[in-house]
Structure formats: structure tokens, C-alpha cells
Amino acid sequence: MSGFGRERILVVEDDQYIADLLKQILEKEGYVARTASNGAEGLFMASSNSFDLIVLDVMLPELDGFSVCSALRDKGINVPVLMLTVKDSVDDKVEGLSRGADDYLTKPFSIEELLARVKALLRRFKGYKSVLKVADLELDPVSRRVRRAGVEIELSPKEFDILELLVRSMGKVIGERAILKEVWGLDCTKSNILKVYMHHLRQKVDRGFDKKLIRTVRGVGYMIDVS
Amino acid sequence: MSLRRKIALWYVSTLVVLFLVFSLSLCLLLKKTEERSLELELFAKAEELEDALEQAPADAWPGILKDFPVQVAQIYEVSADEIKVLLSKPQGYPPLGLKEAERWAKRGIKGEYLLLSESLDGEVYDVVFMKLSEETPVKIVAVASSLEGVTKTVRHLVLIVLMVMPLLVVLAFLTSNILVKVSLTPVRRVIETAKAISVEDLSKRIPEVETKDEIGELVRTFNSMMEKLEESVNAIKRFSSDAAHELKTPLTALKSHLEFLLRENRCSDCEMELRQVLARVDRLIHIVNSLLVLAKLDSMDVRNLKNRVALDVVVLEVFERFQQQAQKRAIKLLIDRVDPVEVIGDAVLLSQAISNIVDNAVKFTPSGGEVRISLVKDGDKARLSISDTGVGMSQEELGKIFSYLYRGDPSRSERVPGIGLGLTIAKRIFELHDASVKVESDPGRGTSFHITFITQD
Incomplete structure (x- = not known):
């Protein structure tokens, strides 16, 4: 089977056992996976080959994951990076994201979660790279930043996902069930979580503006209203 | 004196x-x-x-x-x-x-x-x-x-002596006071430095004095003691992070491999056993994480908590994480009201603390029961409430739930996995964030945790 058309993933991980396992798991899912066992090798492979995604461990011999990530960004390689780490402190997360990582996963993780993140990252970076605009709202799917009337709005990851979903289907009503499935992967409607999130999202996006962009369609769902 | x-x-x-x-x-x-x-x-x-x-x-x-x-x-x-x-x-x-x-x-x-x-x-x-x-x-x-x-x-001489005496006492007292003050100044510095030293900052030293007297020796002894203390505290900190790496790497391999085997359906005849092993591995991971958090908490200083944390987002994330678990046990996990609230602290630790309490509520609530979460802002305070319709606790038990490794009535905790560290950790984290914890419980009817935070506007 040739690798043509399949997404290529580089796994940089110094523990051979885990590296091999991740390679197997990713290949079973239909990706092409390569491994590198230290930071320098990872950086070399990432710079000389074209990958669609890099799974990068933080604690690496020779060159740590943060350094690999910033070196890649310095070279202008904007491939999505998913960081793996054993430390679950905020500082580490902030450090990783500020060095240009796109997502962050704490070891030990479940492979379901790993695959979900990989899938989400690949989807995020495929195609839809341009900034989305609705009225005075701008949404950048790559840097995951949102501005309204030029002012930056801080959104939690889930809030961003909901807003992106609504903006992409601008003018169409999205059902609660569809949002829950798309954003949370949940298949139930009993939960009132979406109401809470929509409330927050409204507070952040529409508060203080005459033009309310998010509209509730009673009994159906939500939509971005540009009329 | x-x-x-x-x-x-x-x-x-x-x-x-x-x-x-x-x-x-x-x-x-x-x-x-x-x-x-x-x-x-x-x-x-x-x-x-x-x-x-x-x-x-x-x-x-x-x-x-x-x-x-x-x-x-x-x-x-x-x-x-x-x-x-x-x-x-x-x-x-x-x-x-x-x-x-x-x-x-x-x-x-x-x-x-x-x-x-x-x-x-x-x-x-x-x-x-x-x-x-x-x-x-x-x-x-x-x-x-x-x-x-x-x-x-002779009488004259005695008179002179008696007259000189008070003058001498006053003079001696004044000079000795000044002399002692001057010679004790380095000791003052030792005291000031010692006061400024905490676990978070052991790098402070007293400026060395050139003298070979006792004060100089005291300063040198104190500094060398600080040197040793700093080394050992650093060693402990290094150990925590090394231990995290050394323990979590093999656990990651174990968990991923087991999940991979189950996912691929490679061993259909021993699937039950694999699932049981995986459950043990998950429990082991939980224990390791708890111990590492405890170790981290012990060496932590409130002054290090300075990030603004959107508590409502943390609460919602915890809520999402427990959806599946609650569904599996046929418990309704509901959110009543979540006001946007910002506090100063560590989001990961707060998430862990809230998870531990929700986890407890879900575990000790029988099927068909309810767990309700709410976060209500009231002035400069915010109250997080987690209430269940679970087994509840007696007054006697309530006094013990936050103590180390306490696991409640053995007859019912047998069936519930855990190691009794969850609530201890939660309480320590809340205390670190200046949040007060109140528990109300009615045996047979349920338990409510109320945590009051000071908000940041």
C-alpha cells in the first residue's frame, strides 16, 4: 500500500516501546507514521520531510520538545504540533503553547483521546486556514483567535469550537444535538451543558454590541444571524 | 529580655x-x-x-x-x-x-x-x-x-567613691549598650535574612563578614547550612519530577498497549481479563497522580499562584469529563447555574480538586440518583456547590473525610475504587486558594459540598 493521499505523522518520542506502539496505533488508523528517538533527529526529519502532524514528547534527550517546537516555527514550518508531557502544570502548558504547539496531552493518555486530538488537529489545519469573517467578527482557525470590532475576545477551547462551527455554517440553524456531537463527541440531549456554554459565548461575543450575532431558534438550535 | x-x-x-x-x-x-x-x-x-x-x-x-x-x-x-x-x-x-x-x-x-x-x-x-x-x-x-x-x-576617699559610682553606672550602661548594639548588628542581619527565607526561595544568603569572631563564624555556618538545605530541597523537587517521568512513562506504555489490544480486538478470548487489567492500570495511574499532586502541594507556596483562572470554564470541563461516567452508572449529572467567575490560582490544581469532589459524589450515589453542580457569584465571593442524592454520612464520618487515606464505611466502600486521597487533596488545594470548604450531609439522603472562593474582578 502506498502512502499516497494518506496523512503523514511524525512521532518524536525517546521511549522506544511507546514510539513503536504509537506508530502501530496511528498506522492502524490509516495514517503514515514515522518515529524519531531524540529532539535533534526529530527536528531534522521534520525539516527535511513534509509531515501533516508532529506528535512531540517534551522530555527528550539532546533537544527538548519545547526547543524542537520553537526551532520548527523559526524555520517557518507551520505543521501542527501535539505535545505529550508527563507534567500537568499550567506553566508547562503555557510554555508549550507559547513555543508554538497547537495542542497538549498529558501522559498517560487514553488512545481514544490521542486519536481524537490528532483527528481534530488535522481537520483544523486542512483547507480551512483562512480567517473567517462575519460582520465585524473575525475568527482565525489556525491561531484560534477571535476579534470583534478589532478587540480580541478570549474564548475557552470549547467556546471557540462552538463559535467556529456556527460561523462556518453561517445563516443556517445548527441543532443542539449536532453541536454536542461535533464539539463534545457526546450523543445525548439530556445535558444542559450547551445552554451554559451558549450563555457564556453570548456574554463574550454579543455583550455591549447592538448587533447580536448569536441567535437562538427556540426548540431547534442556534445560528449566526447576519441579516 | x-x-x-x-x-x-x-x-x-x-x-x-x-x-x-x-x-x-x-x-x-x-x-x-x-x-x-x-x-x-x-x-x-x-x-x-x-x-x-x-x-x-x-x-x-x-x-x-x-x-x-x-x-x-x-x-x-x-x-x-x-x-x-x-x-x-x-x-x-x-x-x-x-x-x-x-x-x-x-x-x-x-x-x-x-x-x-x-x-x-x-x-x-x-x-x-x-x-x-x-x-x-x-x-x-x-x-x-x-x-x-x-x-x-579615708572618709574623703569613701565619699568620692560613692559620688563617682552613679556616674560610672550610667556611663557604663550607655557605652555597653552602644558596643553591644554595634557588635550584634550582624546577628540582626542573620535574623532578617532567616525571616526572608522560605521553601520557595532558599537562594538568599547573608553577606559574609571578614571577621574571624563568633559572629563571622555564625554567618558562615548559617550560609553553609542554607547551602545544604537548598541542595536537599532541590533534590526533592528533582525527585518529584523524575519520579513523575519514571512512573508515568511505563504506565503510558501499559495503558496504551492494553487499549490498543482491546481496540483491535486481538484477543477475543481474554477480553474480560484485559479490561480488568486495564481498570487496575487506570487505578494505578490515579494513585500515582494523586501522590505526585500531594508531593507538589507540600512544596508549594501560595505566592506562586498568580494566574487568573476562569473558574466557570474549569467547572464546565470537569462536568464534561464526568458525563460518561455518570451515564454509565445511570446517574443524572446536572449543572444548575454557572456564573462567569475569575479567581487567582492554578487551573490544573483547581480542576483536580473539583474533579475529586465530583468523582466522590458520582461514586457514592446509587443508580437513578442525581449530582448537581452550581457556581454562583455573589459580590466578591463565588460559591461552588456539588450536591448528591447519595448515601450521605453521619456527623462522625463528616469529621474524618478530609483526613489522610480515610475511606468511609468499609461495607460500602469495598465496591468503590479509590484510595482515600481525593478529598484530602481537594481540601489542600482549596485551602491553598484561600477557599473555604463546608460539608453538609444527611445519612441516606445525600451530601453537599460548598466551596466559597474569593473572586478576582
Whole structure:
């Protein structure tokens, strides 16, 4: 089977056992996976080959994951990076994201979660790279930043996902069930979580503006209203 | 009493005692010397008078006696049965020592002197007796001088000493205070530095002093002690992070591999066993995480918590994470109201603390029950409530739930996985964030946790 058309993933991980396992798991899912066992090798492979995604461990011999990530960004390689780490402190997360990582996963993780993140990252970076605009709202799917009337709005990851979903289907009503499935992967409607999130999202996006962009369609769902 | 006062007090009292001893010795010595010189003078006078009297006829004696430069001079005549005063200067002066004169008349040899002290009218005199001639009736000459002068000198000296004393005490106290203050300044610095040192910042040292005295040694000892302390604390911190890596790497491999085998359906005949092993691995991961969080909490300082945390987002994330678990156990996990709230702290730790309480609520609520979460903002406070319709707890149990490794009634916790660290960790994290925790419980009806945060606007 040739690798043509399949997404290529580089796994940089110094523990051979885990590296091999991740390679197997990713290949079973239909990706092409390569491994590198230290930071320098990872950086070399990432710079000389074209990958669609890099799974990068933080604690690496020779060159740590943060350094690999910033070196890649310095070279202008904007491939999505998913960081793996054993430390679950905020500082580490902030450090990783500020060095240009796109997502962050704490070891030990479940492979379901790993695959979900990989899938989400690949989807995020495929195609839809341009900034989305609705009225005075701008949404950048790559840097995951949102501005309204030029002012930056801080959104939690889930809030961003909901807003992106609504903006992409601008003018169409999205059902609660569809949002829950798309954003949370949940298949139930009993939960009132979406109401809470929509409330927050409204507070952040529409508060203080005459033009309310998010509209509730009673009994159906939500939509971005540009009329 | 401060060390400074103590040293000054010791210094002053020692000085006073030394001064007293010195003054007393001085007075005694002065008294002795004065007396001695008075005696010598008296002897010389006696000799001179003897010579003058011997060379002159007896009728010239009153004239000689009168002109002789001495305070008191008397001549006695001692016969076989009586003794009388022949001449006296000053005129009519009481006899200086008739008994002694009589004794000297019998035993004494011409050319020898007898010295004694006689008290007369409360005044002390030094008296010298000598024999003027051997033939009877024996004539005895007595020359005397009062000791009044000596006593006066000594008394003066004592007066001076008593006057100088208070002045000396005040001066000594002032100088000692200043001296001690100056020499204790480095100790003050040691104290100030020691106060500024905490587990979070062990890098502070006291500026080294060049002196080879005790203070210099104290500073060097303190600094080397800090060096060792800093090393060992760093070693502990390194250990925590090394342990995290060393433990989590094999656990990651185990968990991923087991999940991979199950996902691929590779061993359909031992799927049950694999799932059981995976459940144990998950529990082990939970324990390792709990222990690492505890270790981290122990070495943590409130001052390190400075990030703004959107507590509502943390609460919602926890809520999402427990959806599946709650569904599996047929428990309704509901969110009542979540106000946007910001607090200062560590989002990961807060998430862990809230998860631990929700986890507890879900575990101890029977199927068909409810767990409700709400976050309500009220002024500068925010109240997070997690209520369940679970088994509840007695008052006695309530007092113990936050203690280390407590796991509740054994009959029902047997079936519930966990190690009893969850609530301990949660409470410590909340305390670290200045949040107060209140628990209400009704056995058989449910438990409510109320955590009150101070918000950041």
C-alpha cells in the first residue's frame, strides 16, 4: 500500500516501546507514521520531510520538545504540533503553547483521546486556514483567535469550537444535538451543558454590541444571524 | 529580655563589683600607709624630745615641752607606790596611759620605745612611751598624736567613691549598650535574612563578614547550612519530577498497549481479563497522580499562584469529563447555574480538586440518583456547590473525610475504587486558594459540598 493521499505523522518520542506502539496505533488508523528517538533527529526529519502532524514528547534527550517546537516555527514550518508531557502544570502548558504547539496531552493518555486530538488537529489545519469573517467578527482557525470590532475576545477551547462551527455554517440553524456531537463527541440531549456554554459565548461575543450575532431558534438550535 | 540588655546588665554589674572591690582595697591601703607614716613621724619626734630633755636641766623641761612641735607630750614620774603626771602639754590634759606608763617603768629599757593606741574621749591616739632615766623615781615621757587626720582622709576617699559610682553606672550602661548594639548588628542581619527565607526561595544568603569572631563564624555556618538545605530541597523537587517521568512513562506504555489490544480486538478470548487489567492500570495511574499532586502541594507556596483562572470554564470541563461516567452508572449529572467567575490560582490544581469532589459524589450515589453542580457569584465571593442524592454520612464520618487515606464505611466502600486521597487533596488545594470548604450531609439522603472562593474582578 502506498502512502499516497494518506496523512503523514511524525512521532518524536525517546521511549522506544511507546514510539513503536504509537506508530502501530496511528498506522492502524490509516495514517503514515514515522518515529524519531531524540529532539535533534526529530527536528531534522521534520525539516527535511513534509509531515501533516508532529506528535512531540517534551522530555527528550539532546533537544527538548519545547526547543524542537520553537526551532520548527523559526524555520517557518507551520505543521501542527501535539505535545505529550508527563507534567500537568499550567506553566508547562503555557510554555508549550507559547513555543508554538497547537495542542497538549498529558501522559498517560487514553488512545481514544490521542486519536481524537490528532483527528481534530488535522481537520483544523486542512483547507480551512483562512480567517473567517462575519460582520465585524473575525475568527482565525489556525491561531484560534477571535476579534470583534478589532478587540480580541478570549474564548475557552470549547467556546471557540462552538463559535467556529456556527460561523462556518453561517445563516443556517445548527441543532443542539449536532453541536454536542461535533464539539463534545457526546450523543445525548439530556445535558444542559450547551445552554451554559451558549450563555457564556453570548456574554463574550454579543455583550455591549447592538448587533447580536448569536441567535437562538427556540426548540431547534442556534445560528449566526447576519441579516 | 533581649540579648543586648542582658549583656549590658552583666557588664554593668561586673564593673560595679570590680569598682567596689578596688575602692575598698584603696581605702584600706591608704589607711595603713597613713598610719604607718604617722607612727614613724611619732618615733622620730620621741627621739628628738628625748635628746632635748636629756641635755637640759629639769627646770628647763616645761619650756622645751611647750615649744616642742607635737600634739600631746607628757612626763610621768613613777615611784614605788604611785605614779603622777609631772608635766603635760597641753596643760591639764588627761593622762594618756598611766597603767602602761607604770608597766613600762618596771620592764622597759632606756632607749627603747613602746607604741600603742589609746582611745581618749572617743578620739584615737597613737602614743609612744620611753624611759628618760633609770634611777628612781623613774621618769617616763609620752608623745602622742591623734589619728583624726587619717580617718578624715579615708572618709574623703569613701565619699568620692560613692559620688563617682552613679556616674560610672550610667556611663557604663550607655557605652555597653552602644558596643553591644554595634557588635550584634550582624546577628540582626542573620535574623532578617532567616525571616526572608522560605521553601520557595532558599537562594538568599547573608553577606559574609571578614571577621574571624563568633559572629563571622555564625554567618558562615548559617550560609553553609542554607547551602545544604537548598541542595536537599532541590533534590526533592528533582525527585518529584523524575519520579513523575519514571512512573508515568511505563504506565503510558501499559495503558496504551492494553487499549490498543482491546481496540483491535486481538484477543477475543481474554477480553474480560484485559479490561480488568486495564481498570487496575487506570487505578494505578490515579494513585500515582494523586501522590505526585500531594508531593507538589507540600512544596508549594501560595505566592506562586498568580494566574487568573476562569473558574466557570474549569467547572464546565470537569462536568464534561464526568458525563460518561455518570451515564454509565445511570446517574443524572446536572449543572444548575454557572456564573462567569475569575479567581487567582492554578487551573490544573483547581480542576483536580473539583474533579475529586465530583468523582466522590458520582461514586457514592446509587443508580437513578442525581449530582448537581452550581457556581454562583455573589459580590466578591463565588460559591461552588456539588450536591448528591447519595448515601450521605453521619456527623462522625463528616469529621474524618478530609483526613489522610480515610475511606468511609468499609461495607460500602469495598465496591468503590479509590484510595482515600481525593478529598484530602481537594481540601489542600482549596485551602491553598484561600477557599473555604463546608460539608453538609444527611445519612441516606445525600451530601453537599460548598466551596466559597474569593473572586478576582
